[in-house]
Amino acid sequence: MGGSQHIEVRGARENNLRDVSLDIPKGAITVFTGVSGSGKSSLVFGTIAAESQRLLNETHTAFVQNFLPSIPQPDADALRNLSAAIVVGQERMGGNSRSTVGTVTDLQTMLRLVFARLGEPRVAHASQLSFTSPEGMCPRCEGQGRVDDIDLDELLDWDLSLNAGAIKLADYQPGKWFHQIFTESGFFDNDKPLREFTPAELQTFLRGETAKVRTATMTLTYEGLVDKFRRTHLAKDYASLQPHVQRVVDRVVTSQPCPDCGGSRFSAAVLDCRVAGRNIAECTAMQVTDLLAFLDALDAPSIAPLLTALRARLGDLVFIGLGYLSLDRSSPSLSGGEAQRVKMVRHLGSALTDLTYVFDEPSVGLHPHDLGPLTTMLRRLRDKGNTVLVVEHKPLLMSIADHVVDMGPGAGAAGGRVVYEGTFAGLREADTRTGRRLAQRPALRERVRERTGSIAVRGAALHNLRGIDVDVPTGVLTAVTGIAGSGKSSLVLGALAAACPGALVVDQSIARGSRRSMTATYTGVMDDVRKAFAKANGVPASLFSANSAGACPTCNGLGSIYTDVGFMDQIVTVCESCEGSRYLDEVLTHRLRGLNIAEVLALSAAQAAEHFTEKPVRCTLSAMVDVGLGYLGLGQTLNTLSGGERQRLKLALELGTPGGVYLLDEPTTGLHLGDVEVLVGLLDRLVDGGSTVVVVEHHLDLVSQADWVVDLGPGAGHEGGTVVFEGTPRALAAAATTTGECLREHLAA
Known part of the structure; x- marks a missing residue:
């Protein structure tokens, strides 16, 4: 060929x-x-x-x-x-807070043209209808739709003085540089509780203008605390912040819809411009199916080709099962x-x-x-x-x-x-x-298990849920089904998780970490591996840490060299000194059962489970094999894992919690048909050991093996959010729901 x-x-x-x-x-x-x-x-x-x-x-x-x-x-x-x-x-999808479904698909641009041609009162040009342009964006929120506010009670302890550590941030504690700027400014009584500050002192402390302050040793730049916090913590995109800074922001900052534009992102002039009684913000907030119906009702021969193209693109979104989205949906939230x-x-x-x-x-x-x-x-x-x-x-x-x-x-x-x-x-x-x-022919579970009780969810109204009541059985495997956007995740990861605070929520979110984060460190086996090497060779355990004594000094234990060249993309090259091993040559002379530390990190979890006799290491690695991750390398970095792999890695770490409640979000993601069978066996072992397992799932091989099914629908978005079926998989296969029809076809295949 x-x-x-x-x-x-x-x-x-x-x-x-x-x-x-x-x-x-x-x-x-x-x-x-x-x-x-x-x-x-x-x-x-x-x-x-x-x-x-x-x-x-x-x-x-x-x-x-x-x-x-x-x-x-x-x-x-x-x-x-x-x-x-x-x-x-x-x-x-990446992007900042202004990146939406409408902007990444160019549908927002096409809709702007419709309003520029048909809208009343008329606007000067189409760009004025964009929330990313100065003339179209709300001046207060700058087109973001939300404004950040700082919770001063989370930021400050009003009963303490500056010298006693009134600012509840690590970088502002006594002895730290930022703390010194405030205490040596001469503006405050540093031993006076913040609660006793006068209004003028509080204004200077929180929002005082930038000023040069001379101390005994140097000249410092003073800036009010709120302004300094905004500049150092909020001026950058949230996703680019270090994890510890994100945790501070999550604790201190509250985000609210912009009071000027009502969260629409647009200026008042744009919101006044209407087509058939709707402004562009109302149209982008519509579910795609509703927006398509709105455009279908327009009679505008002057822009017929534009409307045809816009309807076709929106129709594709509906056809592919995304009709429940809106054009103003933030793209990073997808x-x-x-x-x-x-x-x-x-x-x-x-x-x-x-x-x-x-x-x-x-x-x-x-x-x-x-x-x-x-x-x-x-x-x-x-x-x-x-x-x-x-x-x-x-x-x-x-x-x-x-x-x-x-x-x-x-x-x-x-x-x-x-x-x-x-x-x-x-x-x-x-x-x-x-x-x-x-x-193999698909089949239903031969005998469903009996519930031991139930978890009551009452009046669930998160997102598109319509105040539903559900009794989720305990002691069994429950599958929550329904088309994309029907409310499954809102029910399980939202309402059910809130009704059962002790539940173990295992979703597909990526584990945060640095370039050093890898399978061995995330699972915790690296500590035991280092101890085993240290004991076998009579040397300190820190020698086998790529973050400590044993690290290659050229790459600082990263194995690669990361070079920033001005405005260009970062250049990544394998470290020539350690050839990517991360360690000093001296460290690699020490062995454990014939392998050095770099060779151990090159092993898969399954290979390492056979190599190590240490019980803590074997238990964790065996759990990884049980969840179908035996092929992952110990040194594999976390950013290379798929969503399904991340979830199963989290699940492997929680397997030693019998009798718990597990809430899983599509655990079959990325799994081969044969591995789905293995996963079902693992979930069965959890349930048989006394645990309750609830999965949001589409894979019919798993659904058919559940003890109980809760099916949501009948549609997506505002057409979903209701329970259309509760019962066994066998009963579902006879039910007149979308999932029931698909299960019938699956079993007949």
Whole structure:
């Protein structure tokens, strides 16, 4: 095979790939399957997409390349016939507080044009209708819709003096630099409780103007506490702050809708401009389905092409299952799955063709009912003349593939090979883990367990929940189902978590940490590993810490050198001194059962569980294996983990809490069909051990094995938020709900 009609991969060795060579048809949909850690992402993202983006960057001038990220050449013998790759991954959308669904999809721009042409009273130009422009934004909140206020009671202890530590921030305590500026300013009696300050003293203390203050040794710049706090803590984007600073902001700062614009972001002049009785803020606050109905009712021949294009783009959002969103929804608040589908809609409107689109499990967060529209979207991208590469676990997504590549046979060192290539029909007959699992017929749990009690949720009205009452059974496995936006997370992670304060909430949020944060440190096994090395070699445990005595001085124990070059992107290179090991050469001479500390960090959790005899280490690593994460490396950094991997890592750390209440948010995310079976077995063990498990879930293999199901709907957004079914999976399969219909079809497959 080969030739220009195929992407040719020869000798790919990125991560765990074992000299993989294959030809991928262009202008077709190719789905990559296999267990977690089998090498799918290393092949698709780390090799094909990475090389495409690297070569594309090289077409720019040297000056422009200085502004582009540095992408290393993938470890492969040859990659040929690549086209420009667009990666549509599950990363949450970045952006500041002004980034919304409307701005990232260009729908806000199209809506502005509608109001500029039809709105009364007329505005000068379309840019005036933007909350990011000076003439269109609310002057008080500057287009953010919210204003921050500082809770002085959280910031100050009014009964204490400055010398006694009245400012409740670590950097302002006695002996600290910021504290010295206040006490040596000469403006205050430093032994006088803040409660006794006069109004003038309080004004100077909290909001005093900047002034130069001479002390015995130097000249200091004085600034009121509130202004200083705003400048040092609030002037930067929240996401860029250090974790300890974020915790201070969370405690001290309250955020409220802007009183001037009512949270709309717009100036008064913009809010006065209306079309059919609505202003642009009211339109962007509408659920997409309602906005589409509003635009359908407009009769405006003068802008017919614009309205047609706007309706088509909004229709795509509805079709892909995102009709419950509003255009003013903050883009960073979207889940990974929602963000990926929003990006897909944006690319469908592109005039570019002959591209390679790369998707990372686009079915994440989608109800089975919405998988059909997703497959249609993928076909539309292909039929425009593009190549579509999809990493996916759902059989329905596999079935639309023109070509299937199954990776395996296992994960980590046991994977990295192509175990099947061909059609989906051929995969169902293949003797691979994926093929064997596809050949199994789905079935319901033979015997459901009896509840031991219930947790009462009354009048739940969070987000779109309509004051619902639910009794969630204890001592069993409960699945909460419903289409995306029906209120599942609001019920489980919101209302149920509030009704059961002791519950263990295991969601997909990323664990905070620095560049040093890795699997071994997050799970806590690193401490025991260091102690084991120290005992075996008769040296201090600190020698085996990359943050302490044993750290390579060149890279400070990071293993890489991070170089900031002015205004360019940070350059990351492997440390030449330690060759990425993080440690001094002296440290690497010490061994434990034949391996040094760097070699131990290169082990997978499954390999390390066999290497270590120390009970605390084995217990934690065995729990990781139990939740399907045996392939993760001990030295793997946290920012490389998927949402599902993060959640299962948290779950592994909580497995030693029998009798607890576990609230899980789509734990099957990123799991192979065979691994879902393993996860169900783990949840069964938790329940059989006396725990209560409640999962927000779409995967019908897990739903069919639950003891009880709470189905929300009937639709999404304001069309959801009610309980449409409560009962066993068997009863659900006979029910006239969207989930019930999908479960019936699943069991009949």
